[in-house]
Amino acid sequence: MMSRIEQLISEIEEYIDSCKPKAFSNSDIIVNKEEIEELLVELRLRIPDEIKKYQKIISNQDAILSDARSQADSILAEATAQTNELVNEHEIMQRAYTQADQVVEDAQMQAQAIVDQAYGDADAIRENAIRYTDDMLSSLQRIMNHTIEDAQSRFGAFMSSMQSSYDIVTSNRNELSGGVVREEEETPAPQPETAE
Secondary structure, rough: OOOOOHHHHHHHHHHHOOOEOOOOOOEEEEOHHHHHHHHHHHHHHHHHHHHHHHHHHHHHHHHHHHHHHHHHHHHHHHHHHHHHHHHHHHHHHHHHHHHOOOOOHHHHHHHHHHHHHHHHHHHHHHHHHHHHHHHHHHHHHHHHHHHHHHHHHHHHHHHHHHHHHHHHHHHHHHHHHHHHHHHHHHOOOOOOOOOO
């Protein structure tokens, strides 16, 4: 069953695929900021829950190992009880020792096999959880990187437009200030009045 975070990643990918391409570009697209932010906010809220869920799965390995040790102890206790019963029978003492050793050896092998299997299962659970979480984070990283590149592209175009407008205003002011200076040079200065 697909988790909500996987559904969100699929929705983001489908949304990006549905976006219109930017004019004169093969890679840039036009993204609705509110829609992509809404999806990213929910994704950001869901990620901690998903990570907690897989941390819980990983923590279950302790329970698996504990159960394995309990089973091993139980087998050893049963083997010891059987050994004691056999040894208590005087007339079959020698056979009891032989059987007891075999029972203990078999019990130890079974206990070790259970513990080994438990470690293997715990490692597999941990690796799958880590791999799954890393895949989710990798998908999120690709989406965020694409969004950052798109934002940088739009900001660069905006700054270029602003610089062009600034240059035009500067040029116009320079032309105006040049006209004011020439007008002052052409206007004759007033002559002082002479007393008669």
